[in-house]
Amino acid sequence: MSSESAVLLETISFAAEKHRCQRRKDPEGTPYINHPIGVARILSHEGGITDIEVLQAALLHDTVEDTDTTVEELETVFGNTVSRIVQEVTDDKSLPKHERKRLQVEHAPYCSHQAKLVKLADKLYNLRDLNRCTPVGWTPERVQEYFVWAAEVVKGLRGTNPVLEVKLLQLFNERGLEI
Numbered sequence: 001m002s003s004e005s006a007v008l009l010e011t012i013s014f015a016a017e018k019h020r021c022q023r024r025k026d027p028e029g030t031p032y033i034n035h036p037i038g039v040a041r042i043l044s045h046e047g048g049i050t051d052i053e054v055l056q057a058a059l060l061h062d063t064v065e066d067t068d069t070t071v072e073e074l075e076t077v078f079g080n081t082v083s084r085i086v087q088e089v090t091d092d093k094s095l096p097k098h099e100r101k102r103l104q105v106e107h108a109p110y111c112s113h114q115a116k117l118v119k120l121a122d123k124l125y126n127l128r129d130l131n132r133c134t135p136v137g138w139t140p141e142r143v144q145e146y147f148v149w150a151a152e153v154v155k156g157l158r159g160t161n162p163v164l165e166v167k168l169l170q171l172f173n174e175r176g177l178e179i
C-alpha cells in the first residue's frame, strides 16, 4: 500500500473515532462521519483534488468545531499544514451563531487556497443534503436562509475550483439566487 493511502486511512479512522457518537440532523440520523468522508470525496472525485493535505483536512474539518479535538492535537498527529487548514475552517464557538455566520462571509476571501477548497466542498455537500431532505425542526424558510447565507460565503471563494463552483452556482440558481 502506498504511504498516502495509509495516511488517508489513519485520518479517516481518527475522524471516525472523534465523531463516533454524533449524528447528522436529517430525520434518519445519518452517522456524522458520512459528512466529512463525503466532503473529501467531493474534492477528490468531482474537484480533481489530489493534494493529500487538503483531503486530510476535509476528513478532519469538523473535529475541532464539533468534538473535543484541539488544533494542537491535530498538529501533533497530522502536522502543521493539515492543522492550519482545519483551524481556518473552524468557527469560534465562543461567539453567538449569527456572528459566526457573519464572520464566515467576511473571512472567506482571505482564507488560503487549501481552506477555500474545503469550504467549497463543505457547502456543496450541505446544500445537496438540504435538497435531499429537511433537517429535523427546520422550516422551508430556514432552508432558504441557509442557501442565501451559503451564497454569500461562496461569493468570497470564487476563483478556487471551477468544477465545484459551477455545481454550487446551479444549486443557487435553482433557488432563485444569483451570486
Ligand SMILES: [Mn+2]
Pocket (backbone or CB within 6 Å): 035, 061, 062, 122
Ligand atoms: Mn462540515
